[in-house]
Amino acid sequence: MSAPSTNHHRGVGVEVRGLRKSFGKQEVLKGVEFSVSPGEVFVLMGPSGSGKSVLLRHIIGLEPPDAGDILIANKSIQEPGVFDEHHLAMVFQSGALLNSMTVGENVGLYLAEHRLKPPEEINRIVSEKLAAVGLAGVEDKLPAELSGGMKKRAAIARALVSEPALILYDEPTSELDPVSAVVVGEEIARLNQSSGVTSIVVSHDRDLAFGIADRIAVILEGKILAIGSPAEIRRIEEPAIQDFLNAKFSRPKSS
Amino acid sequence: MFQNIGELVLLFWRTLLALPLAWRQRQKIYEQLHEIGNASLLMVCMLGFFIGAVIALQTGPVLVERGLHSYVGGMVGYSIARELAPVMMGVLIAGRIGSAMTAEIGSMRVYQEIDALRTMNIHPVHFLVMPRVVAISVALPMLVAFAILVGWLGGATIAATNQHIQVSAKAFFQDLRNVVELADVIHGVVKSFCFAVIIGLVACHQGLVTRGGPRGIGRSVTKSVVNSIVLIVVFDYLITRVLQK
Numbered sequence: 001m002s003a004p005s006t007n008h009h010r011g012v013g014v015e016v017r018g019l020r021k022s023f024g025k026q027e028v029l030k031g032v033e034f035s036v037s038p039g040e041v042f043v044l045m046g047p048s049g050s051g052k053s054v055l056l057r058h059i060i061g062l063e064p065p066d067a068g069d070i071l072i073a074n075k076s077i078q079e080p081g082v083f084d085e086h087h088l089a090m091v092f093q094s095g096a097l098l099n100s101m102t103v104g105e106n107v108g109l110y111l112a113e114h115r116l117k118p119p120e121e122i123n124r125i126v127s128e129k130l131a132a133v134g135l136a137g138v139e140d141k142l143p144a145e146l147s148g149g150m151k152k153r154a155a156i157a158r159a160l161v162s163e164p165a166l167i168l169y170d171e172p173t174s175e176l177d178p179v180s181a182v183v184v185g186e187e188i189a190r191l192n193q194s195s196g197v198t199s200i201v202v203s204h205d206r207d208l209a210f211g212i213a214d215r216i217a218v219i220l221e222g223k224i225l226a227i228g229s230p231a232e233i234r235r236i237e238e239p240a241i242q243d244f245l246n247a248k249f250s251r252p253k254s255s
Numbered sequence: 256m257f258q259n260i261g262e263l264v265l266l267f268w269r270t271l272l273a274l275p276l277a278w279r280q281r282q283k284i285y286e287q288l289h290e291i292g293n294a295s296l297l298m299v300c301m302l303g304f305f306i307g308a309v310i311a312l313q314t315g316p317v318l319v320e321r322g323l324h325s326y327v328g329g330m331v332g333y334s335i336a337r338e339l340a341p342v343m344m345g346v347l348i349a350g351r352i353g354s355a356m357t358a359e360i361g362s363m364r365v366y367q368e369i370d371a372l373r374t375m376n377i378h379p380v381h382f383l384v385m386p387r388v389v390a391i392s393v394a395l396p397m398l399v400a401f402a403i404l405v406g407w408l409g410g411a412t413i414a415a416t417n418q419h420i421q422v423s424a425k426a427f428f429q430d431l432r433n434v435v436e437l438a439d440v441i442h443g444v445v446k447s448f449c450f451a452v453i454i455g456l457v458a459c460h461q462g463l464v465t466r467g468g469p470r471g472i473g474r475s476v477t478k479s480v481v482n483s484i485v486l487i488v489v490f491d492y493l494i495t496r497v498l499q500k
């Protein structure tokens with residue numbers, strides 16, 4: 001790595017080393033290791049309860065690890081100032097919009113609180129970002145007046161506004177209809193291409209994962225089982241991974 | 256409880272450090288003030304009036320029976336200004352405003368809104384705690400000053416109209432002015448300022464440490480109100496002791 005980049009449009013690399021975390025007696029992360037290159041779209045797949053959300057919370061510094069470390073652009077997040085130097089954004093599984101504020105205020109919050117832009121400029125950016133996720137014109141609504149999928153998309157708009165170097169998406173398409181899911185997936189990929197932002201996407205959505213990922217990691221019970229390009233992951237014959245990737249509904253046959 | 260006190264002191268310190276940002280957050284402080292005023296002004300009026308009324312009703316006949324007509328105004332005025340208005344309004348505001356603050360911040364905590372703020376490098380103390388503590392610390396002393404006046408009015412009304420007292424409003428206030436000094440009113444208002452800081456900090460702290468869904472919010476709200484009231488009564492004694500010459 002050469003001189004530290006101050007350009008926030010550029011993605012940062014992430015390295016997770018031997019990450020362990022327990023809640024009480026339950027060991028949720030059991031030595032997770034992987035690294036993500038700058039500008040990569042990295043998709044984490046795994047069954048419910050395997051520790052994906054907990055892992056994302058560690059990467060963005062909301063949860064202290066029991067052991068192990070996380071490096072953002074080769075700097076441990078334990079060091080002070082890392083999050084000031086590289087802005088990270090997260091789209092929460094629930095959206096986590098501030099319910100007492102309008103959607104527009106939510107989306108513009110980062111800019112307004114840090115006084116990065118004058119109010120008219122913020123309004124313009126907010127409208128632009130909302131339009132980009134297919135939510136034009138909902139600025140004045142309250143989050144409670146949006147559907148689950150709309151909240152998710154508003155949360156994505158809020159993450160985009162800060163022009164982060166790394167975006168963590170926690171199940172960005174989980175509450176969306178197939179068409180909106182494709183729109184959001186394309187938006188994630190487009191953003192990644194246009195600004196080079198590193199994206200870590202947690203998802204159960206196989207179409208999304210194989211559609212946008214540069215690399216996929218499969219996590220099971222707090223451990224990374226496999227990492228590779230979509231094609232490599234498909235070729236892996238490990239039963240646990242095949243079961244997860246190929247699970248289908250099958251109607252009970254009437255005999 | 257002791258760990259709570261440590262955390263409260265820490266939160267107090269952080270809030271103090273965030274005070275220079277008050278001007279930047281004036282919009283939020285103003286919104287909080289507005290909410291506090293709207294939610295409590297009518298209740299403060301009623302509570303203030305009836306506290307004055309009941310003190311007059313309790314003490315008036317006893318004093319008058321012993322020929323101490325001219326002590327009714329002073330007695331009622333003094334006890335309202337120094338003790339009853341600040342403590343009762345503190346309890347009222349802990350129940351009315353403190354609980355709402357805890358519920359709001361607690362639900363933000365439970366629904367990950369505070370996590371979302373942190374990912375945006377927005378500090379919850381700057382964004383949520385400081386504006387609330389400042390607003391309540393401004394509002395409560397004003398409400399108490401107002402309650403003292405209303406309480407005196409309530410006392411005077413009962414003193415004049417109750418058949419066992421029958422001290423005219425003019426005589427009541429004359430006597431009140433002989434006994435109650437401005438310092439007594441200031442004593443009450445200063446106390447209420449301390450209570451306000453306590454209520455604001457306890458409410459925000461309980462909100463921030465909320466765990467475990469809607470039920471957790473309920474538990475936090477209860478704790479917030481109970482702890483505030485206990486601390487108000489304890490600090491009432493301590494502050495009175497310190498301010499006594």
Ligand SMILES: Nc1ncnc2c1ncn2[C@@H]1O[C@H](COP(=O)(O)OP(=O)(O)OP(=O)(O)O)[C@@H](O)[C@H]1O
Pocket residue numbers: 023028046047048049050051052053054055093
């Ligand atoms: N704050 C917490 N306290 C205690 N246990 C927790 C906490 N957060 C998560 N867990 C536990 O950690 C495990 C993993 O949770 P996590 O939310 O990471 O799952 P996930 O992989 O994101 O699942 P899903 O796909 O359903 O969102 C779960 O068993 C959960 O009960």
Ligand SMILES: [Mg+2]
Pocket residue numbers: 052053054093170
């Ligand atoms: Mg999850």
